[in-house]
Amino acid sequence: MIKEYITRQHYLDRVKPYIGKDIIKVITGQRRVGKSYLLFQIMDVITASDSEAQIIYINKELYEFDFIDNYKALLEYIKDRAEDKKNRCVFIDEIQDIDQFEKALRSLSAEGEYDIYCTGSNAGLLSGELATYLSGRYVEIKVFCLSYIEFLDFHKLQNNSGTFLKYIKYGGLPYLINLKLEDDIVYDYLKNIYNTILFKDVVKRHRIRNIAFLERLTIYLAHNAGSLVSAKKISDFLKSQKTNISPNVVLNYLSHLESAFFILKVRRSDIAGKKIFEIGEKYYFEDLGLRHTIIGYRQADIGKILENLVFLHLKRSGYEITVGRIGKKEIDFACEKEGERLYVQVAYMITDKAVHDREFGNLLEIKDNFPKIVVSMDEMTGGKFKGIKHVNIKDFLVSAF
Numbered sequence: 001m002i003k004e005y006i007t008r009q010h011y012l013d014r015v016k017p018y019i020g021k022d023i024i025k026v027i028t029g030q031r032r033v034g035k036s037y038l039l040f041q042i043m044d045v046i047t048a049s050d051s052e053a054q055i056i057y058i059n060k061e062l063y064e065f066d067f068i069d070n071y072k073a074l075l076e077y078i079k080d081r082a083e084d085k086k087n088r089c090v091f092i093d094e095i096q097d098i099d100q101f102e103k104a105l106r107s108l109s110a111e112g113e114y115d116i117y118c119t120g121s122n123a124g125l126l127s128g129e130l131a132t133y134l135s136g137r138y139v140e141i142k143v144f145c146l147s148y149i150e151f152l153d154f155h156k157l158q159n160n161s162g163t164f165l166k167y168i169k170y171g172g173l174p175y176l177i178n179l180k181l182e183d184d185i186v187y188d189y190l191k192n193i194y195n196t197i198l199f200k201d202v203v204k205r206h207r208i209r210n211i212a213f214l215e216r217l218t219i220y221l222a223h224n225a226g227s228l229v230s231a232k233k234i235s236d237f238l239k240s241q242k243t244n245i246s247p248n249v250v251l252n253y254l255s256h257l258e259s260a261f262f263i264l265k266v267r268r269s270d271i272a273g274k275k276i277f278e279i280g281e282k283y284y285f286e287d288l289g290l291r292h293t294i295i296g297y298r299q300a301d302i303g304k305i306l307e308n309l310v311f312l313h314l315k316r317s318g319y320e321i322t323v324g325r326i327g328k329k330e331i332d333f334a335c336e337k338e339g340e341r342l343y344v345q346v347a348y349m350i351t352d353k354a355v356h357d358r359e360f361g362n363l364l365e366i367k368d369n370f371p372k373i374v375v376s377m378d379e380m381t382g383g384k385f386k387g388i389k390h391v392n393i394k395d396f397l398v399s400a401f
Contacts, residue, residue: 008038025139026119033144036059056082059093059094070099071104074098075104087115092118106133106137123258144172149397154177161394201260202214213249217234221263230247270325284307309393314344320337343363343373349378363388375391378390
């Protein structure tokens with residue numbers, strides 16, 4: 001078991017209150033964002049406080065655990081190895097690959113003699129009937145790719161323009177720490193991850209037949225990250241390209257990509273009435289490096305890239321996020337957490353009065369007293385305009401919200 005790692009304290013702190021508690025800890029996130037290494041960190045915390053604790057570890061990505069393919073085999077494996085100890089801890093990596101795993105989890109939880117942790121690369125892991133089946137027995141901790149602060153820490157880099165360019169070009173998958181940050185090397189690795197997610201977590205899991213359309217859909221989403229789209233709009237575009245795909249099929253494929261945490265959906269809301277609109281949403285990528293493997297990194301896309309980065313930072317910070325609408329004007333991100341709100345506009349550069357009036361003017365339409373921020377790449381920021389902060393993107397990404 002490889003156990004050398006850089007501690008991701010933010011996530012470890014999320015888990016710590018539940019260590020030793022009779023509740024299942026479910027760690028979810030896109031493939032290769034570091035869920036397994038978070039398990040190793042938790043194991044070390046447990047054994048540091050109790051050297052007698054028993055660790056039972058199952059990793060479904062390893063061939064030696066291939067035979068554990070259903071809940072009965074899972075229970076049998078754990079029971080056969082359980083020792084007569086007070087602190088028995090079970091760690092199951094990529095649990096979604098075990099058929100009806102929820103039955104095993106519920107059984108072990110009901111006994112009250114196991115401290116249970118598991119990871120999954122599928123957002124449907126705890127949805128619908130399964131959530132009901134395990135109701136009240138689990139807590140979910142979502143893990144994302146590296147934040148900008150983590151990227152600086154992992155790669156031992158300073159917060160400057162050169163480092164920021166590396167971050168927006170290559171993304172934040174933790175394994176990049178082992179590679180030279182050069183285009184050919186990084187994108188070869190990321191292409192393999194992209195293929196694994198697409199074919200293992202989407203095609204195989206959901207029995208996708210039209211793989212060509214799925215790949216074209218990811219290309220469309222990469223080009224349109226941060227743009228308002230709908231299933232009908234995508235379907236109409238494909239028809240113009242002589243590909244006849246119904247909106248319902250488009251919706252299904254989008255849902256499958258979401259389930260793999262490959263893309264993240266943001267719905268629209270009316271800020272004044274708090275109404276959620278049913279049609280039209282934006283999609284962002286969990287990792288920008290993976291987006292760039294699809295269509296390449298292009299300076300012309302810098303506005304979309306910055307918006308994606310800001311969205312991810314807000315998401316990691318625990319906000320519920322919508323695309324806000326106030327009258328006929330749009331707010332990039334209307335955020336809410338624990339009853340508090342935050343409104344954020346993102347621009348590449350505030351180059352002239354027209355851009356200034358648009359970005360700040362949209363926020364001025366909101367009449368409440370919650371914080372409002374414009375984020376851009378302008379180096380000369382830090383001031384306020386009518387109470388609205390103007391923040392440089394690098395400073396924003398190292399700030400806590």
